[in-house]
Amino acid sequence: MSSHPSPQHAVPPNFSSAEFRLALGMFATGVTIVTARAPDGSLVGLTANSFNSVSLSPPLVLWSLARTAGSMAAFSTGSHYAINILGADQQALARQFAAREGDRYAGVAFTTGAGGAPLLEGAAATFECFNRSRYEEGDHVIFVGEVECCSHRQGAAPLLFHGGRFYTEHPL
Template sequence: MMSDHRSFRNALGRFVTGVTIVTTLDEAGRPVGLTANSFNSVSLDPPMVLWSLALRSRNRPVFEAARHYAVNILASDQHGLSDRFARPVADRFAGVSWKAGRCGVPVLDGVTAVFECVNDTRMEGGDHLVFLGRVEAFDHFDKEPLIYHSGRYATPDYLPAPR
């Protein structure tokens, strides 16, 4: 049984996650993005992924209304970018290198993978809104991922591949 929110959060922190920045465009065509580690694969056929956003997030209306978004999987040298997109900053994209992806949404330079999605399904789950996206375009690069564990960033220490 759960004793309190902090203990529950600490228990969840024992699971290693990747770190992403989810990006889209607002109604005026300005880039919007935020750090999220609540990302998961869902289906190969059709290709689908999911991520979640706090219901109280000021970015919620933008992502709810967006036709497309991109999930940018950060590389191990991008923890500063993760921090920037996790905090309130007037213009998170100022000085950040990115380009419009195949679906028109911001794709960040230097990531280890990116998934451009149609904003297919949204549903409330507790204090979060879960976004289920149908992947329309993706790319990946041979870069070490940024990971998060127990409230801090880490990089993988890979074991030898099985024979």
């Protein structure tokens, strides 16, 4: 039994936002493009590396989006979205969907998935998700999707992101 009471709140950070970003960048991630069809029929999509599995039964995944993102309304109100895990040969697509200006779908080949969400051709894997729940935390919203359908491209090498740069896998 501990004689020290548990703290009720986190201690304020003793580091800057820039230091926090640099430390987070040391965690290598895969790269995804999250896509959806907005209620008005327009297509939305963005590059995200905040993706993770949550549960096998039921099949759940999560990703997060900045509260200030222009696509927040479409993702918050839509019934479905797709998470497209990019292959090593899709770095240009990751940059295109990360750009602040321009038509992100210009020249992009896709098929239509659940709820009209675009499934990007050539993706290493796709997850068609029902927009199950959202959690507001800090400056982001965490989306939990219930996977209704998934597929993967056998033997596809993933596109990776680490320390602000793209990589591809090299087995040890």
